[in-house]
Amino acid sequence: MKHVKYYICAFLLLMANAPIVSAQEDPGAEEYFGTADMPDMVKWLPAPPEAGSPDFVADVMRYMWGKEQRQDSVRAAMAVRDAKFSLQTIMNEFSEPFGLQISPDGTPEIYKLLLDATTTCYNVCVLPKKHYMRRRPFMYFNEHTLIPSKEAEHRTDGSYPSGHTILGWSSALLLMEINPEAADTLLARGYMFGESRVIAGYHWQSDVTASYIAASVAYAKLHTNEKFVEQMAKAKAEFREKKYGEVPKKRRK
Numbered sequence: 026m027k028h029v030k031y032y033i034c035a036f037l038l039l040m041a042n043a044p045i046v047s048a049q050e051d052p053g054a055e056e057y058f059g060t061a062d063m064p065d066m067v068k069w070l071p072a073p074p075e076a077g078s079p080d081f082v083a084d085v086m087r088y089m090w091g092k093e094q095r096q097d098s099v100r101a102a103m104a105v106r107d108a109k110f111s112l113q114t115i116m117n118e119f120s121e122p123f124g125l126q127i128s129p130d131g132t133p134e135i136y137k138l139l140l141d142a143t144t145t146c147y148n149v150c151v152l153p154k155k156h157y158m159r160r161r162p163f164m165y166f167n168e169h170t171l172i173p174s175k176e177a178e179h180r181t182d183g184s185y186p187s188g189h190t191i192l193g194w195s196s197a198l199l200l201m202e203i204n205p206e207a208a209d210t211l212l213a214r215g216y217m218f219g220e221s222r223v224i225a226g227y228h229w230q231s232d233v234t235a236s237y238i239a240a241s242v243a244y245a246k247l248h249t250n251e252k253f254v255e256q257m258a259k260a261k262a263e264f265r266e267k268k269y270g271e272v273p274k275k276r277r278k
Contacts (some may be wrong), residue, residue: 054144057250064242066153073159073185074231087230088162091223095171107221108172115196122210123200125268134263138256146195146243154183163226170226187228190236193218198244203264
């Protein structure tokens, strides 16, 4: 796999101010499973670390690491872009490692898969966010984040787990299934999407780590839904047609 620095620089060329398409609020999204149908994180993942515990000390150390990363203007710019919670952000940031430009018009089947599946995956974090209502790092330290304009709206939203991380990691897994050859680059970008939340100061590392697991569980749950399996097949066929010019079997005479 090429050095991660390459991907950071490459993504700077993508548009950061494109129209926003929400990943979990778009009226066109059709959930495969509702919140009540998703595995309950409160029942199978540990609670977030308590203040003073070794795990919380690790969270504090990673928070300090995140602040140091802000000194890297390239990485900081990526973290700011990743903070825009939308499917447009996913299309902007993941199209290059995916190997094909994703868009509603250019790749409608892939777009629909991402819209519906990421909307569904987000549901896995709804209950634990409300249950724990964990204070975010910038609130705990009374410091500004990398994106101060977003602080007010996040003060009443629990930190554990990270919805942004679930969006980024589930997107990476979905796109990897469509194009397995790009697995390394997609997973690298998905992992960095989560790290961006630590760098921005909006999440503790334990929030992000739990979200990688939660997104993976939600991704597995998707495969028990026949409509998802059918849409994934359509997305794979569309990718092969757009990328390699392969004509779908249903069009052959």
